[in-house]
Amino acid sequence: MNNHPDYLKECREQEWRVELRKSMKAKERTALERVKMPEHEPEVRSRDHREVNIGLSEEQAVVEAKRCLDCADPTCISGCPVGINIPAFIKNIERGAFLESARVLKETNTLPAVCGRVCPQEVQCEEACFYARKLHLLPVAIGNLERFAADYERNSGKISIPETEKSNGIKVAIIGSGPAGLAAAADMARLGYSVTVFEALHELGGVLKYGIPEFRLPNEIVDVEIDNLKKMGVSFHTNFVVGKTADLDDLRKEGYRAFFIGSGAGLPRFMNIPGENYIGIFSSNEYLTRVNLMNAAKEEYDTPVLFGRKVAVIGGGNTAMDSVRTARRLGAEKAMIIYRRTEEEMPARKEEIKHAREEGIEFHMLSNPVEYFADQNGRVNRMRIQKMKLGEPDSSGRRRPIPIEGSEYDTEVDLVVVSVGVSPNPLIPSSVKELEVTRWGTLVVDKESMQTNIPELFAGGDIVRGGATVILAMGDGRKAAAGMHKTITDNVLNKK
């Protein structure tokens, strides 16, 4: 990744950037207030599926870009898992070179329009910004600016298709079209490989399509990125479950020389408490898939989904927030988050928690379901909740919730979404016997090359991390592409 200190320094010493830095005093810059992201009103947006954040205007983006001090030691970069050259892309916005800004982003990030929207910036780049660390002010809105530059480029119709090297005719297979797979595919195509992406579902994009709702990440954005990959020569094969439709040996026989497994963590966990299989109790994967992938809430689509008036969503991650806000948009009068720790420990992005609150979502903290009850048709109508208190920190560093005996109470519900985590998708591991897996079912890889114990197999994203973020998945995809390239080149050279 192109963030070697020398390279960063070289960029920073470019004449225009030196000029730009001098054009405004640091004091003036820090005196500027962080530009607020314009949003649709909660009353309006909680009834439709439009994107909540409207996006910065050009003027707003330039003002926000001025806040960035173009630090000599840009700590923000260390907070970004793919090491985006953050000051370079921001300073390009400040000078009005929006397309150039997008180009800088794409040096390291294949999907900036996606990451600008869904990265948990407050624990990544923005947390590491000089403003937050040293000045104790609101950090530069790196995510919002990233989204701005990427959207500008897309809307300009002048999207740059990365140049690809001359085709080397070597076939590689990418399994799964989530962010990890897309990132790996892009890099391999750039290097001149003949790349095929295999996807089990009928749609491309993985969680970006079936999980994250339209009001946070419009499908169109993902589709544009996929189109770009197609223009770079990547082929896509939907309705193809590797390990079922064909296994790795079949693909080897077809001439595929290396494989990237980006099959995600798509196995929903349940709590195994009484009544959990009643009608009206969904995993978040099922609920969101019905609504996002199958468009179940729209009348002209055939897939059904149940609507709830009183909805409880169990969990505190992004998936839980997405589910509860979806339920709200589908007409829930009462939509609740039931979480066993406190808001401080909630893994969801801060912005999603804020948006959820504005949309009238109730938060029931230190609460855990213990049983569900149903009417004579088997439809859930009541749940029993136990109160919790926080004990000592556990292995994740978060304080462990402890049940309080005798604190149970019942509440009426007619729809429940269980969003307590996912396990790695077992399809591939179970179809490739020799593959080394951990006891959690994740794949074991070399941290640098993302190579598994089988030399031509690489892996990354949630299948390795067991549930992480879009940007980490993409970073893995890129590392794996580099690893694949190296292994293939070494083999070719050795054979000569």
Place this chain on the structure above:
Amino acid sequence: MNKIVSRKNLSEHVVKIDIEAPLIAKKRKAGHFVIVRIGEKGERIPLTISSADPERGIITLIVQKVGVTSHKLSALKEGDFITDVVGPLGKATHIEKVGTVLCAGGGVGIAPLLPIVEEMHKAGNRIITVLAARSRELIILEDEMRAHSDEVIIMTDDGSYGKKGLVTNGMEEVIRKEKIDMAITIGPAIMMKYCALLTKKYNIPTVASLNTIMVDGTGMCGACRVSINGETKFVCVDGPEFDAHAVNFDEMLLRLGGYREEERIAYESYLKTL
């Protein structure tokens, strides 16, 4: 997109459809199913691969018209395309020589039973097949079943064909007559429940192939979950076949009705479009 190469009505409510799906045809084993979607606004429904011809790259589905999607599929003609077909999914049937196997198929459960009967017969088992349905028109694949069974008994609720009575009556008659080493039951959940109760009484190991509601069919959503000995399992990846005596059929029956009202409304508005 997969092309329909031929179709045939087996009865008023059941059609047999041959589709081009070379990769699936090559990989498919008895017990596997596919998920199909008709049209960009269609839903995903599971259907058993009733047989396959790997040379011609063709798989055969047998579909009973019950709601919107099965009707849409049945209405497609030769030369039409199915928007999405994915598979083969699920675990293949465990084929083994055990001795005498009693196979009970009810209604459209007869279709998914056929490939299993075929393979179990080839493996050297003595096969006694009981086919059951409400009335004569609903008994399908009788000739095919006869070709792979040592004995076929037909039961209809109204007595319009074969013997009058339920599938379990036919089964019990056989069980009383000779030693049965294993039973296989496929049909409506309620039928499988009673078959399981019957064979439990006689301590006959029994396999049921479950037809829960599904979405993705790859283990991602949990829509298809059932309780097996009190433990939650996913039919699409852990099944579709399970030890019938361990299945919580009452829970499964409830879950199958989860969208009954939505399906009825959708079906009525579909009929209006015809």
